[in-house]
Structures are given as structure tokens and as C-alpha cells.
Amino acid sequence: MGYVTGLKCRECGRDYPIEPIYVCEFCFGPLEAVYDYKKIKKVLSRRVIERRPKTLWRYKELLPIDGEPQVGLSSGFTPLVKAENLARYIGVKELYIKDDTVAHPTLSFKDRVVAVALTKAKEFGFDTAACASTGNLAHAVSAHGAKAGFKRFIFIPASLEQSKIIASIVYEPNLIAVDGNYDDVNRLCSEIANKYRWAFVNINIRPFYAEGSKTMGFEIVEQLGWEAPDNIVVPCASGSLLTKIWKALKELREIGMLKEVETKIYGAQATGCSPISTAFKKGTDVIKPVKPNTVAKSLAIGNPADGYYALQAVKESGGAMEDVSDEEIVEAIKILAKTEGIFAETAGGVTLATYIKLLKEGKIDKKDSTVLCITGNGLKTSEVLNGRTTEIYYIKPNLASFEETLSRINKKEGR
Amino acid sequence: MGEVKKLRVRLTFPQELIKEPVLFRMAKKYDVMPNIRRARVTDTYGEMILELEGLEENLQEGINSLRQQGVIVELIEGDIIE
Numbered sequence: 001m002g003y004v005t006g007l008k009c010r011e012c013g014r015d016y017p018i019e020p021i022y023v024c025e026f027c028f029g030p031l032e033a034v035y036d037y038k039k040i041k042k043v044l045s046r047r048v049i050e051r052r053p054k055t056l057w058r059y060k061e062l063l064p065i066d067g068e069p070q071v072g073l074s075s076g077f078t079p080l081v082k083a084e085n086l087a088r089y090i091g092v093k094e095l096y097i098k099d100d101t102v103a104h105p106t107l108s109f110k111d112r113v114v115a116v117a118l119t120k121a122k123e124f125g126f127d128t129a130a131c132a133s134t135g136n137l138a139h140a141v142s143a144h145g146a147k148a149g150f151k152r153f154i155f156i157p158a159s160l161e162q163s164k165i166i167a168s169i170v171y172e173p174n175l176i177a178v179d180g181n182y183d184d185v186n187r188l189c190s191e192i193a194n195k196y197r198w199a200f201v202n203i204n205i206r207p208f209y210a211e212g213s214k215t216m217g218f219e220i221v222e223q224l225g226w227e228a229p230d231n232i233v234v235p236c237a238s239g240s241l242l243t244k245i246w247k248a249l250k251e252l253r254e255i256g257m258l259k260e261v262e263t264k265i266y267g268a269q270a271t272g273c274s275p276i277s278t279a280f281k282k283g284t285d286v287i288k289p290v291k292p293n294t295v296a297k298s299l300a301i302g303n304p305a306d307g308y309y310a311l312q313a314v315k316e317s318g319g320a321m322e323d324v325s326d327e328e329i330v331e332a333i334k335i336l337a338k339t340e341g342i343f344a345e346t347a348g349g350v351t352l353a354t355y356i357k358l359l360k361e362g363k364i365d366k367k368d369s370t371v372l373c374i375t376g377n378g379l380k381t382s383e384v385l386n387g388r389t390t391e392i393y394y395i396k397p398n399l400a401s402f403e404e405t406l407s408r409i410n411k412k413e414g415r
Numbered sequence: 416m417g418e419v420k421k422l423r424v425r426l427t428f429p430q431e432l433i434k435e436p437v438l439f440r441m442a443k444k445y446d447v448m449p450n451i452r453r454a455r456v457t458d459t460y461g462e463m464i465l466e467l468e469g470l471e472e473n474l475q476e477g478i479n480s481l482r483q484q485g486v487i488v489e490l491i492e493g494d495i496i497e
Contacts, residue, residue, distance in 0.1 A: 028452045028464050137497040186495045286460040305493025
């Protein structure tokens with residue numbers, strides 16, 4: 001037996017049973033899983049969690065499943081790296097990287113949400129999993145779905161580059177390339193999700209899928225010795241990850257594993273797709289959809305489903321939102337790689353660049369402890385670095401040629 | 416004749432359209448039935464969450480006309496492509 005008592009509308013508060021539904025029939029508000037925290041408090045303790053395998057399922061009572069985990073049994077519990085070199089480089093005291101560049105099996109935080117979504121899909125009795133994605137989500141559904149034995153349908157716009165497709169199609173899902181723009185694909189998928197009895201992970205399974213993001217928050221707290229940091233910087237696409245990290249902290253307080261939650265949550269976006277950050281800076285609650293134009297493709301959601309709730313979480317925590325240019329994103333990817341040896345995708349560049357900007361603006365204190373959520377691996381978006389890396393030294397296959405170059409390198413590095 | 420369809424959408428109105436009966440005019444002209452579920456108006460934007468019902472081609476034309484006037488029309492699910 002699980003600990004979810006039902007679903008609840010985030011807008012009007014109406015209750016719904018645990019079913020593959022995602023929207024309130026009355027007000028069209030999104031539905032969210034509701035837990036029995038009193039019951040969870042009785043069975044879950046730090047000691048119980050610490051004895052379990054190091055995967056995201058060590059927090060299973062706080063995830064929306066009824067039985068045992070079935071998918072993504074090796075996912076989660078990625079390293080929390082103390083980033084001393086990076087801290088020194090930018091002049092701050094205490095900095096950590098929550099490193100989902102090494103998430104299992106597809107190297108992004110989507111492995112977390114899809115593990116939870118497909119376990120729930122199994123419980124509901126679905127045999128087909130689906131999603132619409134140009135990257136990380138497609139990879140995770142293709143891979144997790146293969147291992148778990150689902151039939152898989154992945155929808156992409158037909159204009160998507162071949163290089164983006166390989167990391168999905170290698171798992172042999174049914175890859176459906178739709179001849180239309182993003183709006184057309186979105187609309188078609190909504191129609192398909194409402195017609196076919198499939199587990200469309202981010203549509204009819206969304207209330208369960210999204211909960212998987214909480215595990216990033218739980219892990220941060222556990223890996224800091226059951227303490228919440230002063231700040232967490234989170235990249236925002238749909239806004240769901242940020243919302244759920246905030247929920248994770250509040251849940252840990254609710255069940256007594258954290259005394260206080262004084263963490264400020266900061267949202268990071270690319271300026272070329274910054275509907276949530278723009279609303280924050282304008283001081284409005286209405287998220288105005290935009291047409292994305294940024295190198296950070298994994299964050300290019302112009303009409304973010306959870307934008308409003310992400311905005312509320314940021315405000316409630318006392319944090320802020322900021323957005324950064326493509327140049328700042330690429331520069332931050334390089335800084336993270338050369339200081340910490342971590343190669344992040346563009347979303348990681350957004351997070352670090354936003355943190356640096358927030359420091360400059362005085363919105364984050366240099367003396368605070370801060371965790372940066374780095375959500376995907378740089379190998380997925382390596383093309384953004386073409387022509388923007390340091391030079392390669394070409395030499396002849398003889399010692400003289402090497403030593404000539406070596407002296408050039410030594411001179412350049414001041415040795 | 417096409418198929419009757421229902422579409423759940425979120426409309427975002429720019430400031431200059433907040434006082435105009437944009438939705439009523441569209442509904443009448445294209446024979447589309449709006450069923451409003453939620454709305455929020457600030458001094459700079461208007462936002463409405465509703466269902467539109469009508470023949471598929473009428474829905475498309477109606478939505479196009481809203482867009483031409485500057486209304487942003489999006490699915491309530493948000494962007495599904497992630």
C-alpha cells in the first residue's frame with residue numbers, strides 16, 4: 001500500500017481518485033498527488049532511508065506509487081559535489097553541484113521523473129508509454145521503457161536534426177516525426193493522449209511523473225547531512241522541477257526530517273525563453289507565453305505548464321528569478337568544466353550563469369551555502385561549443401615539433 | 416461537414432484588448448461555443464482558461480482570428496514537447 005490518498009486540484013482544491021487523469025474537470029486546474037504525511041512519519045526515518053540502496057527509490061514512501069518500484073531501479077542518488085575550485089574561481093564560500101549529468105541511464109534528471117511515471121504506468125496497467133520531446137525526455141522514456149517492456153511512441157517535430165534523434169532511436173521506440181511546427185505537435189499529442197489508453201508521461205501521467213523531481217531535493221538535504229542549504233538554484237523549463245524541489249523541502253519538514261526550511265529557491269532561465277523570469281521581474285502573476293530562441297533547447301518551453309507555481313515557490317521562499325544570454329550560458333559551461341571537471345548541457349550553463357549574475361546583483365550572498373542543480377550531460381549538446389573552445393595544438397610526429405609546441409604552451413601559461 | 420471538437424485552451428490578452436469583447440465576437444462569427452472555467456485580469460494582462468467547442472474548421476479559424484488580433488492561444492497542458 002502506498003501513501004497517496006488521492007489527487008487534488010491545485011486551483012480549486014477538488015479531490016479526485018488515484019487515476020491517470022491530470023486536469024480538474026471543473027476549473028481545468030492541474031491535479032497534484034496528496035500524501036498521508038502522518039502515516040509516512042510513522043514508518044520513515046533518516047535511519048530507514050540511510051539503510052536503503054543509493055537510488056531515488058530510497059524515498060519511496062514520498063513518491064506516488066502503491067506497490068514496490070518497478071522501473072529505474074538504479075536511477076537517482078547522483079553525486080553532490082563540493083565545488084571548491086568553482087567557489088574559489090567566482091569568490092564564494094560554500095558551493096555544491098547536484099550532478100545529474102551522471103543520472104542513470106540517460107544522463108539527465110528526466111531519468112528520475114520517468115522512473116516514477118513508468119512505475120505508476122505499470123500499476124495502472126498500461127502497456128504503452130509515450131511522450132513528445134526533442135531531447136532528454138525522449139531519451140529517458142525510450143531507455144526506461146525498453147528495460148521495463150513498454151511499447152513506446154516518441155513524438156518529435158519532423159524538423160528536428162538527425163543528431164538529436166540517435167540517442168532516442170537507438171532504443172528502438174516508435175519514433176513519430178510530425179510534419180508541423182511545435183504548436184501542431186503539442187496539439188496533436190494532447191489529442192492522442194485523450195484518445196488512446198497510453199501512458200503519456202507528461203500529460204495523463206503528469207501528476208505522478210512530476211513528483212519524481214522531488215527526489216533531487218530529498219537527495220540534496222540527505223547529502224548535506226540532513227540539512228537544507230541557504231540557496232538552491234534550479235533551471236526552469238516547465239517550472240515543474242523548481243516547484244517540486246520546494247515541495248520536497250516542505251515535505252521533509254512536515255515529516256520531521258528537517259527542523260526549519262529557510263532555503264531560498266532561485267529560478268534560472270535563458271533570456272531567449274524566459275517567460276517565468278520575465279513575470280517575476282515585472283512583478284506579475286500572469287506568465288505570458290513566448291516563442292523560444294535560445295541555445296538552451298532543453299529549457300525552451302515557451303508556455304510553461306507550472307510557470308505560475310514555480311513563480312509562487314520562488315516568492316514564498318524569498319528567492320528570485322534571473323535569465324542569462326546565450327554567450328553567458330556557453331561561458332558558464334566552460335567555467336564548470338575547467339574548474340570542476342563536470343561537462344554540463346546548456347541547461348547547466350544557464351544555472352551557473354544565473355547564479356553568477358545573482359551574486360553580482362547582490363541577490364545571493366557570497367557567504368551563503370548554495371546548491372546548483374545541474375540537470376543534464378554536456379555530451380548531449382556539445383555542438384554549442386563548436387568554435388568556442390580553446391585551440392588544438394597540431395604537431396608533426398617528432399619530438400622537435402612537440403617540444404616547440406610545449407615551449408609555446410609554457411610561454412602562454414607563464415611558465 | 417467536419418467533426419465537432421472540444422479544445423481546452425488558455426488565452427492571454429494583451430493590455431489593449433482587455434476591454435474588448437474579443438471572445439464574444441469570435442464565438443459569434445465562427446459559431447464556436449466558449450465555456451469559461453477560470454479568468455484572471457491584471458492591469459497589464461488578461462488570462463482566461465476555457466473550452467471551445469465547434470466544428471474543427473471553425474475552431475481553427477476562430478483561433479486564427481484571435482491570434483491575428485494579438486491574443487496568445489495555447490493549450491492548457493502547457494507545452495507538451497519537453
